[in-house]
């Protein structure tokens with residue numbers, strides 16, 4: 001089993017299993033609690049977004065993730 005560290009909280013992901021206990025966003029690996037945090041943060045913005053596009057969504061997730069990673073570093 002590969003050892004995966006979450007890029008946001010820097011914790012080791014136990015029983016790492018892609019798509020179940022951690023998720024890839026671009027080159028970043030994110031654990032499930034951090035993914036939930038990220039998604040609940042962006043949810044309200046996504047709901048208000050009209051028209052919705054996946055291109056916009058992916059960029060928005062990228063930006064939010066970059067901010068979360070930055071926050072984790074400080």
Ligand SMILES: [Zn+2]
Nearest residue numbers: 006009031034
């Ligand atoms: Zn995490």
